[in-house]
Amino acid sequence: MTKFSKIALCALIIGSSAFFTSCDDDDENPTVTPELTLYQKLGGTTKVTDPNNTSMMIEQGRLSFRSVVDSTIVLIVSDIVAGNEGNLGAHFAPLAGEVFGPTMNTTNVAVLSKNLTDFFSANTGGGATNTYSGLNMVDAHNPAVHPRMGAKATNANYDKFVGYVVVAAGKNGVTDPALVGEVGAVLESLRSPIVQDPS
């Protein structure tokens, strides 16, 4: 056996013994703690009474998302009404036109709330009980494909939207920095398909 082979064999034996040492009895049946999904961290599939309809039950994870989504929509609309700087009035013009038009039609606010809730729930671990059937993120935010999107979004618009979601999360008790960070990471992962005017 060459000197190199002996060294290699030694290294293998030492490495193996280190491996087996670490495999003590407990490791034969290791208790693997699976990482919770964001949906689970927000309440998961535990059923609770729906505060919007007390004769119905809703999964806590879905309720958490719906509450944050609805607060986000309220914040967006409030800024549009107040004419605050950086508001997303140009983007949500079709929706705002319906809500503040003569018929004060909120049908599509409810549709948007449902779509956003389905989207976030289905894509953060609640896919077994939640289904998103709306447009993909590129088409949904391309005015040429989806005229309900009044204008293409810039990075600044996107930052504004993320800010609304973070405030909305806080209003609904999602304040743990790690959890807020996780929500932020989900939002950040969607920036590229949604921001279609990178100016």
Ligand code: HEM
């Ligand atoms: C993480 C960020 C975002 C997500 C997950 C998201 C998701 C969605 C979803 C699921 C829809 C419904 C699509 C359908 O009807 O099939 C939608 C619609 C829409 N989104 Fe977004 N969006 C995000 C950010 C933004 C931003 C930054 C803007 C504007 C600057 C925006 C403006 C709109 C508008 C105007 C609509 C149409 C609303 C209507 O039906 O009247 N979104 N979005």
